[in-house]
Amino acid sequence: MVLTTSKLLFRVLMGALVLVFLCVMAVIAGLARGPVSLQFFTPYIAQALETQYPSLDLSFEEVKLVWDGRDKNLVVALDDFAVARDEALLATIPNLKVVFSGTALLHARIAPAE
Numbered sequence: 001m002v003l004t005t006s007k008l009l010f011r012v013l014m015g016a017l018v019l020v021f022l023c024v025m026a027v028i029a030g031l032a033r034g035p036v037s038l039q040f041f042t043p044y045i046a047q048a049l050e051t052q053y054p055s056l057d058l059s060f061e062e063v064k065l066v067w068d069g070r071d072k073n074l075v076v077a078l079d080d081f082a083v084a085r086d087e088a089l090l091a092t093i094p095n096l097k098v099v100f101s102g103t104a105l106l107h108a109r110i111a112p113a114e
Helices: 002-033 039-052 104-105
Strands: 055-061 062-068 073-087 088-099
Touching: 039 055, 039 062, 039 073
Parallel strands: none
Antiparallel strands: 055 073, 062 073, 073 088
């Protein structure tokens, strides 16, 4: 009885481990092909920026996740980032990049690389 339960538990754990491995490989394969669009995060990022900077109007077109192979880091790129105050345009950045440390991500922390 105990042997059968332990075998079942081992199979379930190994199945979960294989599933996690396949998911990680799918993300790596997607990043290797090129930028991955994160359009579904756009409202959350806009809300966070609006809460953090209520006096500024911050806008952007697209959010992408990019793998920087040279520095081995994940990059979140915002296209056509614009900063305005009282409907007066202060600055535009065609391609804003935020670089996250790959080492920190492996330790379950989100930290900028630069």
